[in-house]
Amino acid sequence: MCHPRRVAFLISSTYDLPFTNIVADSGYESKENYLFVERNNQVAFIKPANYEISKTRKYKTDISRRENMTYDEKEDVYLCKAGRRLTVTGLKRSKSKTGYVSEKTQYTCEDYSHCEFKKQRIKGNNSKSPLEERTKRLEVSKVFQKKRAEDLERILTDEDYKLRMNQSIQAEGSFANIKGDMSFRRYLCKGQKNVLAESILLAMAHNINKLDHKIQNGSTGTYLFELKKEA
Numbered sequence: 476m477c478h479p480r481r482v483a484f485l486i487s488s489t490y491d492l493p494f495t496n497i498v499a500d501s502g503y504e505s506k507e508n509y510l511f512v513e514r515n516n517q518v519a520f521i522k523p524a525n526y527e528i529s530k531t532r533k534y535k536t537d538i539s540r541r542e543n544m545t546y547d548e549k550e551d552v553y554l555c556k557a558g559r560r561l562t563v564t565g566l567k568r569s570k571s572k573t574g575y576v577s578e579k580t581q582y583t584c585e586d587y588s589h590c591e592f593k594k595q596r597i598k599g600n601n602s603k604s605p606l607e608e609r610t611k612r613l614e615v616s617k618v619f620q621k622k623r624a625e626d627l628e629r630i631l632t633d634e635d636y637k638l639r640m641n642q643s644i645q646a647e648g649s650f651a652n653i654k655g656d657m658s659f660r661r662y663l664c665k666g667q668k669n670v671l672a673e674s675i676l677l678a679m680a681h682n683i684n685k686l687d688h689k690i691q692n693g694s695t696g697t698y699l700f701e702l703k704k705e706a
Contacts, residue, residue: 494517495517495518496517496518496520496638497512497517497518497519497520497521498520498521498635498638498639498642499519499520499521499522500521500522501521501522501523501524501526502524503521504521504522504523504524504623504626505619506577506616506618506619506622507571507573507575507577508521509521509619509622509623509626510618510622513622518629519622519626519629520626520629520630520635520638520639521626521630522630522639523623523626523627523630526627526630529542538555538556538592538595538596539595539596539597539611541553541613541615543556544556544561551563552582553582553613555584555592555596555611556592556595556596557590557591557592557596559584559585559586559587559590559611560584560585560586561582561583561584561585561611561612561613562582562583562585563580563581563582564581564582564583565580565581566578566579566580566581567579567580567581567614577616577619578616578618579614579615579616580614580615580616580617581612581613581614582612582613582614582615583610583611583612583613584610584611584612587609587610587611596611597609597610597611633702636702637699637700637701637702638699640700640702641699641700644700649681652681652684653677653681657677657680657681659677662674
């Protein structure tokens with residue numbers, strides 16, 4: 476049996492729907508998704524996976540993190556708190572379950588002898604090598620970091636707050652109504668085509684109820700709820 480939420484992308488990919496802004500939770504953040512949205516001439520409003528933790532004091536003061544190092548774009552090197560240079564030493568490629576091949580640039584510290592911040596810079600206690608023999612390494616997806624930075628600028632705007640609020644009301648609310656009010660918890664049929672057909676009928680029933688509610692409230696021309704301004 477399929478879960479109702481899992482067919483949402485199946486429906487949107489089957490029909491050529493003119494969506495411009497794509498709003499998604501942090502679980503959908505990836506380089507593959509950022510580039511997919513861009514190729515379709517759409518705009519991503521995806522909450523970064525590290526958004527909440529990046530605001531904490533512990534995160535901001537962790538000198539082992541790439542975000543807290545100085546990056547020299549011209550020379551393509553990172554500088555740590557001790558002033559040591561992390562230079563490019565290789566490229567790492569990996570393939571996702573969907574077949575997408577991603578690429579990460581590997582950086583390694585040039586000189587790690589007698590570093591006073593070594594214990595703070597190198598994390599992980601499962602390595603078989605003693606701390607004295609280990610060196611600092613980073614793996615960075617440059618395209619992903621660039622897209623994440625662009626996305627972060629967008630999600631801090633009033634437009635994003637408005638879209639995200641409406642997502643929680645319309646998308647999450649729709650699932651709640653279907654599962655709660657309509658008591659639909661499981662699909663009654665098997666097979667992709669049958670599940671898609673059942674999903675379309677279910678969506679039609681939900682939209683009819685929603686349209687009736689809008690007619691009763693006189694809000695048929697309203698598509699998004701507006702943000703409430705504080706006094």
